[in-house]
Amino acid sequence: MIQSQRINWFLVVSLLIFPLIAYFHLTVGQQAISISDFKNAIFAYDSTNTAQLLAREFRFPRLIMACVAGAGLSLAGMLMQTLFNNPLAGPYVLGINSGASLMVAISLLTGIQFFGTNFGLISTALIGAFAAGILMMSVVGFLKSQVSLLLVGLMFGSFTSAIVSFLEISSKAEQLKSFTLWSMGSLQNVLLEQIPLILLFFVFGIILSALIVKPLNLLVLGENAASLLGLKIQQTRIVILIITALFTGLITAFCGPIAFVGLAVPNITRILLKTQNHFHLIAGNLLIGSSFLLLCDILIQLIENEIQLPINVLTSLIGAPFVIFVLIRKMK
Amino acid sequence: MIHFKQTEIGYKSPLINVADLTLEAGKVYALVGRNGSGKSTFLRSITGQNPLISGDININSVSFKKANAIEKSKTIAFVESKFDGIAFLSVADYLALGRAPYTNALGRLSQGDWDFVRQVANEIGIEAFMQKDTLSLSDGERQLCAIARAIVQETPVLLLDEPSAFLDYANKQILVDKLLQIANEKQKCIVFSTHDLDLCIENKLEFLALKNNTLTKVNGLNKLELIGLLEGNL
Numbered sequence: 001m002i003q004s005q006r007i008n009w010f011l012v013v014s015l016l017i018f019p020l021i022a023y024f025h026l027t028v029g030q031q032a033i034s035i036s037d038f039k040n041a042i043f044a045y046d047s048t049n050t051a052q053l054l055a056r057e058f059r060f061p062r063l064i065m066a067c068v069a070g071a072g073l074s075l076a077g078m079l080m081q082t083l084f085n086n087p088l089a090g091p092y093v094l095g096i097n098s099g100a101s102l103m104v105a106i107s108l109l110t111g112i113q114f115f116g117t118n119f120g121l122i123s124t125a126l127i128g129a130f131a132a133g134i135l136m137m138s139v140v141g142f143l144k145s146q147v148s149l150l151l152v153g154l155m156f157g158s159f160t161s162a163i164v165s166f167l168e169i170s171s172k173a174e175q176l177k178s179f180t181l182w183s184m185g186s187l188q189n190v191l192l193e194q195i196p197l198i199l200l201f202f203v204f205g206i207i208l209s210a211l212i213v214k215p216l217n218l219l220v221l222g223e224n225a226a227s228l229l230g231l232k233i234q235q236t237r238i239v240i241l242i243i244t245a246l247f248t249g250l251i252t253a254f255c256g257p258i259a260f261v262g263l264a265v266p267n268i269t270r271i272l273l274k275t276q277n278h279f280h281l282i283a284g285n286l287l288i289g290s291s292f293l294l295l296c297d298i299l300i301q302l303i304e305n306e307i308q309l310p311i312n313v314l315t316s317l318i319g320a321p322f323v324i325f326v327l328i329r330k331m332k
Numbered sequence: 333m334i335h336f337k338q339t340e341i342g343y344k345s346p347l348i349n350v351a352d353l354t355l356e357a358g359k360v361y362a363l364v365g366r367n368g369s370g371k372s373t374f375l376r377s378i379t380g381q382n383p384l385i386s387g388d389i390n391i392n393s394v395s396f397k398k399a400n401a402i403e404k405s406k407t408i409a410f411v412e413s414k415f416d417g418i419a420f421l422s423v424a425d426y427l428a429l430g431r432a433p434y435t436n437a438l439g440r441l442s443q444g445d446w447d448f449v450r451q452v453a454n455e456i457g458i459e460a461f462m463q464k465d466t467l468s469l470s471d472g473e474r475q476l477c478a479i480a481r482a483i484v485q486e487t488p489v490l491l492l493d494e495p496s497a498f499l500d501y502a503n504k505q506i507l508v509d510k511l512l513q514i515a516n517e518k519q520k521c522i523v524f525s526t527h528d529l530d531l532c533i534e535n536k537l538e539f540l541a542l543k544n545n546t547l548t549k550v551n552g553l554n555k556l557e558l559i560g561l562l563e564g565n566l
Contacts, residue, residue, distance in 0.1 A: 213439060214432065217429060220421060225410075228379060228408070229429065230402045270420055275420055275425075276418065276419075276425065
């Protein structure tokens, strides 16, 4: 029971640190905004006050988007790692992002809108994410080694990016511009009025994940042993597919592709918490994932004057070496 | 306990025909046969991972064709030939997963469940490892943990696929001792596949011999007779 003490400590400490990081994230932008302006922006909003306008229309949405993106991608990564019993799995390396990106590219670059304007991009990305998820789950049955799943994911990523390049060449300048901006990835693209919908999806995904804690704990034993303990494997796969596609599609639609967060954070969480109890792992991934992306975004804003770094570039800079680290640890 | 009637086991074409066979509670059966004779297929067919071609298997008079996943998980526990350990999974948590068929949708163990887990750990002699990581144990210790997890599942039938394959001589004997003790004390029906003929003969176990698509219950043969039977010279 020493184990659970360690976890309790970890959760208490990170719950204390998290608000500090969030506060730092709010105040780090170029224009200084006082605490009272933040307070007024929520409770006594005056749209003629520039500081309050900035806080309400830009800082808060960006904070929430960073938390949702970090936490959601981490949770999606954890689910895929547990399902595939593979520490190298994640929404990005398995091509779930690529599926969403491909659909967004087709929509933005050809000008074909699959759905009405407001939910158009989200629905488009969600369909791409679902399709990629179903493809991956049907392929996984044929693969024996953990690395080959990763290779298939990367090949799928290359394949979709080839199609995207082809679309880019044959598209009009204006469409190309809007797609390029989207594909750079940004946490600032979200509007205040979209936040409630995003939070609704986000909370729904977390509740679904909490409901499959028992199947997740059993899956650690492998699919065979888990099903002999009464696990309904097909049902569990579908729920995991729904959650990961939901999170990945949603986040990709708003922020563009964000690489490696979904791979690195679940590994870091397991190493820090030293547990396979998914109730604790879900909490850990939510906290560490959102803190991690907040810290990345703080760094981006700090160096904003010297260099405009897209979020995807920074997470790749940190994440790609981490994958190599995990590979070396696994394969030695 | 386990009753086979006109059961055909295999993949597309039948590999094993079991016309009429009853396995009893309180006994340990050693499933023997040469490589490729279908030992694993036989075990996997009892667990339901491998569907039967025809016929049925009744366990405690319940048809296993009709049983659902939870009913099956309360009837049969299965131990693989090797448990490699899982990073960050303690022995206590590993054993606790064996209670899954009995816990609610959230998987939380009751006080009674935990008491049972501890009792089993004491019986198997692994209580000292309970807080250890499953990766940090030796092969022999891990095999005992895997068996303990299967006993925690509290099923009348316990199947083991070559549990002695990766064990040294002393651990092989400990394994058989534990299996005999469990079968006797808990009145379980235990079947394990093995190539360790000497070990089984020394411990006077009953054999299930697989040869030429048939499964025979044999008793009291010496090693030469047994090998002759498996080679097909007898």
